Amino acid sequence: MDRMRKDPAWERLDDIQKEADSYVRNANITTLPVDPGFWCRAEDDIYAKALDLKGECDGLLVFRDGTFHLFYQPDQYRGRFNFAHEVAHFLLDEHHQAIRDGRGEHKSQTGFITDIQMEREADCFASALLMPESVFWKLCPDPNFRDIGRTAAAFDVSLTSAAIRTVQYTPLRAALIVSTAGKVAWGRVSEGLARSGIYDVKKGKSLPPRSKSCDIWSKPSCIPSGIVEGAESCASEWFAVYSHPLRLWEEVFCIPRFGTVLTLLTAYDE
């Protein structure tokens, strides 16, 4: 029996990323970093600018008098992603029409924080726009935060978005789990791990009590910054596993600013 299955939540998102990849291909973009402004030319009836949105949202797309106006929150780490997220709403047909035919504006929360489908789709599109497949597969790092950090710097994107892209493209068996308040918010497994019978991450699940990630959440008022080494654990502590027992190495990256903890789990072949 072929055990290769895919988390259905990611199927539509993968299609969205393929659409973003085709925009980059059609634009003949081969150099980094990719500029989201490429898709915001006046002749396309869209005007874009950075604007302090006073914490109300990360980006805003407004349709008035036949023209789109795009605003994004400038930020050292996430400004380009905020911009690309709004470009995604403009380029994705369903989003474009929904904003045009609906209230005429959309306020965004970007960066894979929210569970709202429209936002998740724009995040995935933005991620593929800034880290196009044609370039990323050649530069895909090993699934560890140090190497992912270097790749994130090369593409000028956040560590979170580079980590997701890494798990998507790595040939190794790996998973990324994002947790908030000690519970799984969402996650993604690599194709290699899916072949071992682990193909999704259960949202809302408590983190394994013996894990470093769980230990970090036990003191939420003093979450450390940066990379924290974890230990080896059994895959069954993290996932409902159907195949042989698999040992996974845990590495943690804490982002206290957004109240999230990223956990990378990697199986190294013996």
Ligand SMILES: [Zn+2]
């Ligand atoms: Zn949005």
